[in-house]
Amino acid sequence: AQSVSQHNHHVILSEAASLELGCNYSYGGTVNLFWYVQYPGQHLQLLLKYFSGDPLVKGIKGFEAEFIKSKFSFNLRKPSVQWSDTAEYFCAVSDSWGKLQFGAGTQVVVTP
């Protein structure tokens, strides 16, 4: 069975600070990895995804994530956050059918 662990439940940082959210997964097969974002009062949006190839994945809004197979990790980064990045971030892994297993989520608050 697949599982996803997100390291931080809450992160508070100032605008222009760098952000890194940790995500570790366990899954026996080929992994498909995702980061989703949920802004207050809104539905999930896909930030980025990794299936194969370059382990450094670029997503929307300046986010990127690095897949490190040896560490079973898929950490999300953004060099300089903005107030509008305040949201909840979910790491997820899917099996070959598209069944998603989500992490518990990290609430990110960016202060002006």
Add this chain to the structure above:
Amino acid sequence: SAVISQKPSRDICQRGTSLTIQCQVDSQVTMMFWYRQQPGQSLTLIATANQGSEATYESGFVIDKFPISRPNLTFSTLTVSNMSPEDSSIYLCSVGNPEKLFFGSGTQLSVL
């Protein structure tokens, strides 16, 4: 791409009643997934619905509580039975393959 129509978008229900949520897709899909997002929590997979067979439920979810129908390749329903306030959540359907996953807009359920 797939367009998913999910109904109702929200409902307020009385304890002990049942609500059926519909998910209509504009193309044929093999598998459909039903998720729940309880307030302040991550998304949890309830079950996987295949056309022509019984749904496969995740640990902690049972057919008596969440019966699912999948009469054809474009439609599925999830019923939340004998509701209690703990069932207050957003319920989402999802379709697609790992490379492209689509979510319905969700059903916001409040149980009084």
